[in-house]
Amino acid sequence: MTMSHRRRRLYFILPDVQITRDVVNELLLARVDERHLxxxxxxxxxxxxxxxADVFQRSDIIHGAGLGLALGGATGAIAGVATILFQPSGWAQSGGLVLAIALVGALVGMWASGMIGTSVPNSRLKAFQKDLDAGRVLLMVDIPEDRVEEIRxxxxxxxxxxxxRGTDPHIPAFP
Structure with a gap:
């Protein structure tokens, strides 16, 4: 078996907690690390x-932070260019200033959007809401792509x- 660094997230709906416990135990015996369940x-x-599931699986924090990074960086770059164009007297023109303001904008945007994203339910999980409301359990399994069929x-x-209930084409590397 070749080692794959790319991971996929599998979704399973299970009827109750006891069956979920049985499936989790079998996956652990199949050498799926608990941190990927x-x-x-x-x-x-x-x-x-x-x-x-933790905040990374339950919320849109990753999507929010990425969007904030892009928008904050763009806003910061525009603000940096505007500062150079309409600079107060005595300021030296510098591309470093644009870069610094863009970086600050990106970091502030990422932080603010990430915080907002923690309160927004993960959009991918909307498809499972009726099952969850009915008392069923969603099991997400993050595995190397070369084990997808084996685990299924x-x-x-x-x-x-x-x-x-399907597979996500990719998952973030760090959560």
Whole structure:
């Protein structure tokens, strides 16, 4: 088996917490690291010791931060150019000033948009909301792309009641 650095996120809807626990245990035995398993359910369902989805899986923080980085950087660059064009007397013209203001704008934009993104539900999870409201559990599994079919088959073979809900084409490297 070749080692792949690219990861895919698989989505499974499971009927209840006990079946989710069984699937998670089987995935752990199949050498899927617990930090790559994320469970999400209604707030009133006790997931116990199951690995729960964190802010990166539940919210749009990544999308928000990326958008803020781009918009903040562009706004900062425009502000830097405007500062050079309409500079107060005595300021030296400098491309470094534009770069510094663009960098500050990018960082502030990334921070502010990331904070807003933490309060916005992950848009990818909207497709699962009816299942979650009905008391089912969403299991997200982040695995190397060369193990996608192996893991799908493992879950399908042992748990026909599990609903395979697809794969994301890519996931962020760090969460």
């Amino acid at each position: 994320h469970c999400l359910a209604r707030e009133d369902l006790d997931l116990g010791d199951l690995p729960q 088959e493992l879950v399908k073979k042992h748990h026909p009641e599990a609903s395979d």
